[in-house]
Amino acid sequence: MARATIKDIALAANVSPMTVSNVLNGRRAKASDETVERIMVAVRELGYRPNMSARSLVSNASRMVGVVIPFTETQNQLLLDNPFYAEMISGIESALRQNGYYMMLSGVGESNAQLDTLSHWNMDGLIVLGVYREGLYQHLRELDLPTLLIDSYIDDAHFHHLRLDDEAAAYAATSHLIARGHTGIALVTGVIRTSGVIERRLAGYKRALSEAGIGFDAARVLSGSVTFDWGAEAADRLTQLPGVTAAFCTADLIAAGLLAGLHRLGRRIPEDYSVMGFDNLPVSRMVYPALTTVDQSILEKGKLAGDLIARVLRKEAAPRESTTDVRIVERDSVLDRRPK
Amino acid sequence: MARATIKDIALAANVSPMTVSNVLNGRRAKASDETVERIMVAVRELGYRPNMSARSLVSNASRMVGVVIPFTETQNQLLLDNPFYAEMISGIESALRQNGYYMMLSGVGESNAQLDTLSHWNMDGLIVLGVYREGLYQHLRELDLPTLLIDSYIDDAHFHHLRLDDEAAAYAATSHLIARGHTGIALVTGVIRTSGVIERRLAGYKRALSEAGIGFDAARVLSGSVTFDWGAEAADRLTQLPGVTAAFCTADLIAAGLLAGLHRLGRRIPEDYSVMGFDNLPVSRMVYPALTTVDQSILEKGKLAGDLIARVLRKEAAPRESTTDVRIVERDSVLDRRPK
DNA sequence: CCATCTCGGTTTAACGTAAAACCAGCATCT
């Protein structure tokens, strides 16, 4: 026997299909209690499951939100092995679900093909994580859907934004090190793209130095990629730098690599070098020593993103731009050098 | 202007909608090159995007495979923060995409609600990661879809299976420690459910001991959960055990915790305790010292899973049960105690 | 020379659902 449809229910409950539809979707309270009861019995007995394809076709909506994350650069693979994205997605999914929406995950790499697949499924809205080439944003605009960009500084009224105050966060982290007596502070970071997150963190780093009367030295900015391997490599560079006693890494993944690299070179942490991370990923507790880091409560941010897009989809008032807070988590990777 | 439909294309190319459909889907080569060309031009000019809802409705298929992972126990949240699942999903998605399928991710917790949502969308097949209560499998059977279970020992001809030889893997790991002169070997593991993965690993551990003439001591089996925190806690228990010089953890996450716990207690690794993990997660390289572990190439396994279900959906011959291989990765957390 | 096949399509109908318009019967106002 094929799956029961709304018509089968109608037949069994002796009403019209439209009444079944109305009752099931809680529209216009146009049904007597008795009718509702008959319908519900039929639904249960026939094991009715709504057909979302049909619903989506006729209503031109899907109750699905597409979530876009980058593909890895080398292989065309979801960047889920980056725990940052993984945690964010958990948060998004959770909030969407509680708002009655469903998540459809898609990676995006060089082509827009995957984005198209999303659009073929009639997404109600989109959440886009991370930074992409400009062409993608053009494509997003053309899809003309409610779209929330996370951690992106694209300037366009078409998009909603969720991000943290990267400048202030980097300022806070650098100041944390300065307050503990460090003056030789390196910045270990990913690629500096214009108009991006890292640029702003660099600005915060500079401001903290400048306010403390420490001169900025471009040689102390080590720029690579947001990976463990780059962190490990950066250790070699860091130890060449005279006068440096601390490193602020703009990602925990980089910091973890730096720790490993410094171990390899026989340096002690935090005695020889203090290290700060960024994100407060689970891994920051697992490395040795546990990382002092900037917590940006990724899970909460993801949930907020889900709530925001749900608000937009319900046509409720929602801010065009939202900013989340940041907080420093002290663990064991930073030495207090101040004289007692 | 609304999105162009197949009818608009038909009008513009001066053919019937059916011909457009046939050309676009490469069915029965029933179109002259010239017609194909005209259609393609129209498709490009009108920016046609297929409507999957309509397609799915009429063809009763979706080219989507549902991927089920557990929710966290405490909150109802995707267990994506477990890098094991994250990596597996990357692999699955990649393979599905290459086979022309799309992935729809869903968490499952206490209720079957989320599984129902999947079924409302007309999934073509399912991939189920991890172990659940029996009720879920009953529900899965009722959905009557091609279903691949990963790492599950449910015995039912209705399902396809993909797993590794857990007994042999644990045997290999334990033997690795024995070969390096260890005789006091603890097993630190998650919850031992009947008919589960861990039970088999326990069996492999026992067999290795027995073949080496080492007596099995139940006190040396520390069972908790597959978390960093349990590993950290287990350090206290481990250090109470007389004669123990090594621990085989059935997950890298546990091993990472154990390392942190032993550091806290001032023990050196591997000098005081050798530690082995399982999975070869990225984190196993990041901890200090880097973990010797059992690599189960999760990404490849995920890809294999995607390929397998695609084969089943194409009605090609596909094995009911597949087993993947395992390999030991030597790093710095195991001491060779054999006399030189 | 008639039957059959192939090519390049067309026509018809249907998938399951919901929006919109409609309607009968009764109660209520004025």
Add this chain to the structure above:
DNA sequence: AGATGCTGGTTTTACGTTAAACCGAGATGG
């Protein structure tokens, strides 16, 4: 008494696509 509104529905139509059946013209076969 006629207009109006409410209750509890029903009917009609449409969404975009594809499966299945059909068809005319020319080629092929015996």
